[in-house]
Amino acid sequence: MLRRSRDVGRQVGVLNTEELAQDQLPDELHQTWLTTVPGMLAFTRGDGFACVVNCSDRPVVSPVDGELLHAGDPEVGEKLPPNAAAWWLLPGESSKS
Structure with a gap:
């Protein structure tokens, strides 16, 4: 029997952001x-990260600038x-630790 992800999240103690207002979330x-x-x-x-996922069947220009941190395809530039995804560190965030 399949369960809704919200129910599974409660069972394992995962923070469910759907039930919190944006002003209640940590930054x-x-x-x-x-x-x-x-x-x-x-x-x-x-926290200064961006995620971009291309679900289409053609290459697309990323809407974010920054330092590429991880990509699911070696051709990401x-x-x-x-069908590729990538994470970027946004400009101005690299000095934060």
Whole structure:
């Protein structure tokens, strides 16, 4: 029997951000969805990271600038290949520890 992810999260003690208002979240959990082209998802987190996922079947230009930290495809650069995801450290965040 499949369970809703919210129910499973409660069972294992995972923080469910759906039930908290943004002003109740710690700064590092705040996220902002970015405007993207169709077939792409992108968001930033309050701790200076951005994640971009290309769900389309063509390369797309990333909507964020910064230092590439990790990519699911070795061809990630200015453009994300089809079906690829990548994480960036946003400018101005590299000096924070």
